Amino acid sequence: xxxxxxxxxxxxxxxxxxxxxxxxxxxxxxxxxxxxxxxxxxxxxxxxxxxxxxxxxxxxxxxxxxxxxxxxxxxxxxxxxxxxxxxxxxxxxxxxxxxxxxxxxxxxxxxxxxxxxxxxxxxxxxxxxxxxxxxxxxxxxxxxxxxxxxxxxxxxxxxxxxxxxxxxxxxxxxxxxxxxxxxxxxxxxxxxxxxxxxxxxxxxxxxxxxxxxxxxxxxxxxxxxxxxxxxxxxxxxxxxxxxxxxxxxxxxxxxxxxxxxxxxxxxxxxxxxxxxxxxxxxxxxxxxxxxxxxxxxxx
Numbered sequence: 363x364x365x366x367x368x369x370x371x372x373x374x375x376x377x378x379x380x381x382x383x384x385x386x387x388x389x390x391x392x393x394x395x396x397x398x399x400x401x402x403x404x405x406x407x408x409x410x411x412x413x414x415x416x417x418x419x420x421x422x423x424x425x426x427x428x429x430x431x432x433x434x435x436x437x438x439x440x441x442x443x444x445x446x447x448x449x450x451x452x453x454x455x456x457x458x459x460x461x462x463x464x465x466x467x468x469x470x471x472x473x474x475x476x477x478x479x480x481x482x483x484x485x486x487x488x489x490x491x492x493x494x495x496x497x498x499x500x501x502x503x504x505x506x507x508x509x510x511x512x513x514x515x516x517x518x519x520x521x522x523x524x525x526x527x528x529x530x531x532x533x534x535x536x537x538x539x540x541x542x543x544x545x546x547x548x549x550x551x552x553x554x555x556x557x558x559x560x561x562x563x564x565x566x567x568x569x570x571x572x573x574x575x576x577x578x579x580x581x582x583x584x585x586x587x588x589x590x591x592x593x594x595x596x597x598x599x600x601x602x603x604x605x606x607x608x609x610x611x612x613x614x615x616x617x618x619x620x621x622x623x624x625x626x627x628x629x630x631x632x633x634x635x636x637x638x639x640x641x642x643x644x645x646x647x648x649x650x651x652x653x654x655x656x657x658x659x660x661x
Contacts (some may be wrong), residue, residue, distance in 0.1 A: 384458040385472055388441060389434035395643045396437070399430035399556070400523050402649030405547040406599075407530025409656040410545060410606045421487075421533050428483040429526065435476040436502050436522070438469050443506035452565040453635075491533040498525045509568075513579040516557040517550070523557075524549030532602040541605035548598035552645070555591035555660070560642040577632070584632055592623040597614060599652060603659055612659025619651040 375383060375392045390396055404425040412418035441448065441459045448460035458464040465651045484495045501522040508515035527549035530543045554576070561568070561577035562584070568575055596616060603612045626641045 363569075375425055376443035379487070384463040386450050388438055388458045388464060388469060389474065389476075390437045391434070395646060397429050397433045398646045398649065400433045400526055402438075402646070402653065403425055403524050403552075404429065404526030404528075404530035405649075405653045406656055407527045407532070407542075407545050408534045409653060409660065410541060410602065410608075411531045411534030413534070414586070418534065421530065424486050425526065425530060425533075427555055428480055431476045431479045431483070432502070435473055435480060436505070438473040438476065439498070440471075440506040442466060442469055443602045447571060447573060451564055452573050474647075487533050488536050490536060490538070491529060493621075494525075494529050494532055498522070498529065501525060509573045509575060511574075513574045514576060515574065516554050516561060519557045520553035524553045531595065539605070541602045544598050544602035544605055546597045548602060548649070551591045551595035551598065552648070555588050555595070556626075556642050556645045558588060558591070559630065559638050562632045562638045565632070585627060585630055588630060589627045592627065596620055599655075603656070608659030608661065611661070612655055615655035615658040616652070619648050619655065622648045622651060 373392070375386050378386060386392065405422055408418050408421045408425065412421060441457055444454075445457075445459040445466075446458050448454035456458060458465065459469055480495075483494055487495070501518075505515075505518050505522045508518035512518070524546060526544050528538075528546040531545055532538065535542070539541075558576045558580070561575040564573075565575070565577045567573075568578055576587070577584065596619070599619075600613060600616060603616075622644065628643060629637070629641060631637050
């Protein structure tokens with residue numbers, strides 16, 4: 363595989379004041395796909411459970427801000443844990459902490475600011491959501507360690523990034539229920555699939571330095587594994603819609619995300635890192651299609 367980096371230090375980031383740029387790159391604002399993938403499951407949960415369209419709009423706005431700052435906070439935690447490993451991986455060697463552009467103490471101050479903004483958003487939600495939001499910080503802190511101890515760090519990523527789905531459901535409904543668990547399961551399986559695609563970018567470097575992943579675990583068997591993850595996610599989405607009492611149009615509307623997911627399975631080439639990144643990014647459209655299906659099911 364050809365070494366590459368997914369850091370985007372050009373464009374609008376390059377026009378920012380020089381002192382800001384390392385922080386922007388640390389927060390991954392040059393690559394908003396991560397914010398989308400954190401936000402979209404939350405939007406599913408909100409749309410599934412919010413008592414009115416006005417409340418859904420309010421919560422989606424809050425989750426948009428929260429996703430931006432908490433994704434950034436997660437990146438800071440990840441890069442603090444992984445700065446020594448990142449120096450050894452072509453795709454990540456240019457990250458601000460790995461390259462020395464920022465010191466750990468500077469990153470910790472930045473992290474504190476991000477968490478304070480996230481707390482401000484959390485306080486706008488109901489009590490149950492606040493409890494769940496605080497609990498999610500445990501996942502944020504532990505997720506970067508998973509690659510050191512298990513072949514399934516992508517599953518841990520699913521529990522972490524997918525947490526927006528049950529959090530969004532709780533924010534809208536104010537209680538837990540069957541649909542709450544089903545939407546979380548759907549998000550976990552979706553994340554497990556697309557993060558396995560993403561991990562194939564680093565498969566060779568990971569093998570050299572001993573980092574584990576489902577990409578390394580499944581290797582040439584990734585396609586059937588990916589198909590199983592995505593199929594399971596769709597089944598859980600359909601079950602969540604049924605449990606939440608969505609209208610019948612929800613189910614044919616799910617055919618659009620099904621087609622988009624199937625396209626990823628068919629196109630996958632684990633030896634093409636650029637294609638893996640493209641397929642990973644295509645999940646924004648998948649998440650938006652799921653949100654659209656939920657909206658259709660509520661009309």
